[in-house]
Amino acid sequence: MNAQPIQAIAIGASAGAVQALLRILPALPADFPLPVLIVVHVPPDRSNALVALFQSKCPLPVREAEDKEPIAAGTIYFAPSDYHLLVEADRSLALSWDEPVNHSRPAIDVLLQSAADAYGPALAGIVLTGANHDGAAGLAAVADAGGFAIAQEPAEAQVATMPAAALAACPSASAMTLDDMIFYLLTLATT
Incomplete structure (x- = not known):
């Protein structure tokens, strides 16, 4: 656990994302003080x-x-369909129509890497269930920047490929169940 207080949460998920996020996000109270930035792989032709x-x-x-929206505390942000979501150095949001990464736009790696650059050790990055390797390089970037890296316990994930790849790419990451993550x-809300 790093000594610097966490100032933002970045989460990536793919197959099984809705079920996992339905466990986590409703558990955050109305006075939760941190922004939560989320990329879920959504087909580009679907709203x-x-x-x-x-x-x-x-x-x-x-x-x-x-x-270009400033990131507000205590707000959950989802990446729009078919746009990468990035965090700028001034901690505002940016959307990009750059090429897909890991066959995905939005891509989890893009969010985690840009958020790690912007927040450094003040970021907690989380990779949840999914069927590809998106998020593995991003979670390693979070850890390299001094942030707190978390992957869903692969045995609990609806699809274990993505959190397993993240743990392989980022050995310092903590494997957690959804209940552990909540x-x-x-605890971040009270520190």
């Missing part, structure tokens, strides 16, 4: 229904990220 789904279930405000995140 992103995640915001509406989670708005009805979460005490925190849930929104789709907008380009407990960890709630």
